[in-house]
Amino acid sequence: MRALRRRRLLAGLTLEAGVPLALLALWWTWSTRAGLVFFPPLPDILRSFRETWLAAPASKEVLPSLGRLAVGYATAVLAGVGLGTLLGCSEAARRSADPIVQFLRGIPPPALLPFGILVFGIGDPMKVLMIALVCLWPVLLNTIDGVGGVDPTLRETSRVYGLPLGTRLAYVILPAASPQIVAGARTGLSLAIIMMVISEMVASTNGIGYSILEAQQTFRIPDMWAGILVLGVLGYLLNGLFVLLERRLLRWHRGARAREGV
């Protein structure tokens, strides 16, 4: 029994690590032999990756990007949860806000970039605002949904025991809505990374997006690929971090759902 489980675990690991490694090997051999300008050899890309991104000056490009991402994302999550709770608590507020929210959400955020640059220039405030604007909607909509969908029995329990508003929010409403809020925050995170890169490509003097575009424009093709690789790795790590956080936060949810499934 244990041997079987160990073998299954091993097979899973082989698949998870083996397939990407095999693909890398394929890329390596193909790119070194093909000799194409736009698809430089993988070893060159990796060298550039090491020199440009892992060496000391890496902070010059990565940290500004990450900083803007963090501030914009945090602002969006706080605003989305706050506003969403307010709107979700009352049926009237929810209904009156719905068309407006749906309309604003429908505008592709990059379309607001020209406006953002006009008002805020090309500095950090503009980029942070653009990032915040793009992640606001999924967080906001999911919070409204989650708060509005709190089980009526839970609401009545809060009323019967006379829980004051603060207690009700912190111990009943927000935890009950948290699975949906977290799902919204997760969608928001990938949107935030996209917006971070776009805002840096359109108007910036530093950042990962800026350096990818700059490498392309000066025909440093391996550097361009290295930048793309950095974004991939970054996205992967941030998502992993998010999953860890989600597991901790929603442990009860998984437990309760597993129970219902039995």
Add this chain to the structure above:
Amino acid sequence: MRHHPPLLELVGLGKTFGEGPGATQAIAELTFSVQEGELVSVVGPSGCGKTTMLRCVAGLLAPSSGEVRLRGRTVVGPPPEMAFVFQDYSRSLMPWLSVRDNVELPLRHKSRLSRRERRSLVEDAVSSVGLGRFLDRYPWQLSGGMQQRVAIARALAYQPEILLMDEPFASVDAQARADLEDLVLQVQGAYGVTILFVTHDIDEAVYLSDRVVVLTRPPTTVQETVSVELPRPRDQVSTKELPEFARLRAHVFRGIKRQMEVDQGEGAEGHRARLAGHLEASGSTGTPP
């Protein structure tokens, strides 16, 4: 005890849902009272508005006519002297809080309690329902019967004067049900709390109660109130084999069965009764049928 003013009074309580010709009168007129320290059960044919009545008593639902009084004061919202145990325990406990935190939650805003007092109230209540070892578990790690025990512990720790229970054991298995019934008898003694207990189980009502209030079908009124003079302490086996238990059980059962026959009967009597119900419902809203 009877010479005291009653703890809880329902005075001509009525509830109509909706307006105009589509309105349905769930409860016509309910009048009865509960004395301090009593355990009163309410039974009736299914759909007779037992839960609606209890929600009105709890201040969760506004009555359409009449009123509920707790110690002489009209109930307009959930009073702080009242606790409620819902039928659906899995949705009334917070799955993100441990047993301890669930029971403590309603005490958090009682500022007259120190942290230590709160803690001991919680631990006493959880022990009294026999879950002392499960303080740090989560509700979804417990069986249905145990979850309902947690809900009862939460109600007890709140130290209410009156505890309302809405078919609390309807969704647990038979063995857990008998245990929970005995638990109610036991904690009622220990906490000296008055209980208003809604159930559709006649045996349960007779076994637990000092009095059983039997309701009619809708539009609901009190059909009769049955005094249960069975000796205490009661026991699942010896109490239930008493001739008096069998007599009371049969008496209540016949009353409810009569109601249900009226409901199902296609005879002139049932028809007339239903028509009367309609007239009454539309009459109360002032529209001609």
